[in-house]
Amino acid sequence: MNLQQLRYVITVAKFGTFREAARQLYMAQSSLSSSIKDLEEEYNIQIFARSKKGIEMTAEGARFLEFAEQIVGQADQLDNHYLSTTINTKLFSVSSQHYDFASEGFARLVSENKEEPYNFRFLETSTYEVLNNVYMASSEIGFVYLNEFNGKVMKKYLKEYDLHFDPLVEFQPHVFLRGDHPLAKQEKIAMEELKPYPVISFDQSKNSTLQLMEESIQVDPGAKRISASDRGTVLNLLAVTNGYLVGSGLLKSDAQDHIVVVPVDVDQKNTIGFIYSHQRRLSPIAKRYMEIVRELLG
Numbered sequence: 514m515n516l517q518q519l520r521y522v523i524t525v526a527k528f529g530t531f532r533e534a535a536r537q538l539y540m541a542q543s544s545l546s547s548s549i550k551d552l553e554e555e556y557n558i559q560i561f562a563r564s565k566k567g568i569e570m571t572a573e574g575a576r577f578l579e580f581a582e583q584i585v586g587q588a589d590q591l592d593n594h595y596l597s598t599t600i601n602t603k604l605f606s607v608s609s610q611h612y613d614f615a616s617e618g619f620a621r622l623v624s625e626n627k628e629e630p631y632n633f634r635f636l637e638t639s640t641y642e643v644l645n646n647v648y649m650a651s652s653e654i655g656f657v658y659l660n661e662f663n664g665k666v667m668k669k670y671l672k673e674y675d676l677h678f679d680p681l682v683e684f685q686p687h688v689f690l691r692g693d694h695p696l697a698k699q700e701k702i703a704m705e706e707l708k709p710y711p712v713i714s715f716d717q718s719k720n721s722t723l724q725l726m727e728e729s730i731q732v733d734p735g736a737k738r739i740s741a742s743d744r745g746t747v748l749n750l751l752a753v754t755n756g757y758l759v760g761s762g763l764l765k766s767d768a769q770d771h772i773v774v775v776p777v778d779v780d781q782k783n784t785i786g787f788i789y790s791h792q793r794r795l796s797p798i799a800k801r802y803m804e805i806v807r808e809l810l811g
Contacts, residue, residue: 516588518552519581521545522560526570526578586649605798606634608643608652610727611715611744612785613764615656618806622798631798637744639716640725647788648674653799655788656681658729658761660781666724671788679787679803682810686729686777687762691752694773701778704730711737713747713756728759729783748772761785763810 525534525545535542553560560574570578609615619635626633636646640657647655659667659678671678688707690697696706712732739756741747750756752771761783762774787803789795795803 514552514555516585518548519585521548522552522574522578522581523585525549525561525568526574530567582645583649586645586651590650603630603796604632604634605796605802606636606646606652607654607656607802608636608638608646609656610640610643610658611637611747612656612761613744614806614809616744618802618809621805621809622802626798629798640727644670644674644676644788647676647790650790650793653789653793653796654802656785657788658684658783658785660729660783662731663724663726675791676788677791679789680784681786681806682761682763683782683784684729684761684763686779686781686783687760687774688777689751689758689760690773690775691754692771692773694755694757696757696775697773699775702775703778704733707757707777708733708736711739711754711756713739713741713750713754713758715744715747716740716742729761730759730777730779730781732759 521534521538524538525531528534528537531542531546535545538545549560556577558573558577559571560577561568562571607615607619616635616637619633623633634652636642636652638646643652643655643657646652655676657667657678670676688696688702696702696710699706712728715727739750739754741750747758751758759777760774762776763785764772764774787806789799
């Protein structure tokens with residue numbers, strides 16, 4: 514077994530097919546399949562069940578994937594710490610669900626630390642990846658939200674990963690709409706009124722459950738769904754369709770002036786918070802970033 518083989522498994526699990534994984538890795542599909550087959554034979558397990566319909570990860574494969582992600586994550590951290598090409602340069606990384614205020618605060622942090630010996634990285638990603646990145650120390654700080662629906666599952670992850678949830682702000686669910694959307698001028702929107710329109714959502718990883726979705730309310734399961742992984746594409750979709758995005762309603766940058774935000778008429782408490790490891794002391798720059806975000810949200 515070598516690290517490259519573990520990266521192959523992680524990539525196949527992420528993209529769901531050997532063909533797409535091989536394309537992402539710039540290698541022949543046969544070579545990728547053969548390498549993973551060697552790994553399965555070495556450990557006498559089946560990671561992926563193969564059939565004419567495609568591949569599916571086995572239960573043993575899912576467990577193997579957890580180990581692989583931990584090992585690769587730790588190896589990457591060692592490389593970042595000891596093999597940095599810039600002398601005395603540290604990395605400050607944040608992983609977040611798709612929150613406007615989190616990226617705005619990050620930009621302000623970078624702006625006030627131009628002379629500091631730091632590299633900066635901000636990752637907008639799936640809920641599972643936020644949790645995993647902070648757990649694996651790929652990011653020092655993360656952002657997630659808790660409510661009654663997802664609380665049990667999220668708290669299970671927080672406990673298992675030994676992560677602390679530091680409450681930041683409570684919010685009422687809102688929908689993001691284009692300025693001339695038929696519902697844009699309403700003071701509140703009932704869930705029934707959203708049924709005719711497609712829901713736009715942020716794509717989640719294959720490890721996700723309903724409780725790890727970014728939507729703080731459960732939308733109509735029969736609704737047409739349009740998914741994208743990045744905020745730029747989601748904003749473009751909002752601008753050209755009658756779709757809606759469920760979110761916190763917390764907009765702090767000026768880059769989204771063509772979007773309106775309307776509260777949803779539901780009685781539900783949601784709390785966004787920072788997450789960070791109980792095992793690692795927060796760096797001064799992490800504490801400063803948290804101060805900036807709190808100031809930004811007032």
